[in-house]
Amino acid sequence: MHEMWVGADAAGGGLVWHVVAADTATTLCGQSRQHDGVAGHDSTDRHCLECMSALQNILQTPTGA
Structure with a gap:
């Protein structure tokens, strides 16, 4: 499962939505x-x-690949 999280843009251009895998401390x-x-x-x-x-x-990778 993944969730969206608002955080800083890596390029320093303000805030963006990031994707985070459940129970992880880093974004994708x-x-x-x-x-x-x-x-x-x-x-x-x-x-x-x-x-x-x-x-x-991730979503395009066939399950079990």
């Missing part, structure tokens, strides 16, 4: 998931392209 793009100062759900409509690409690869 490798950023540390920090709980202090987490913004609300309405802070951004932008997404981390690296996380979204990684999630797409």
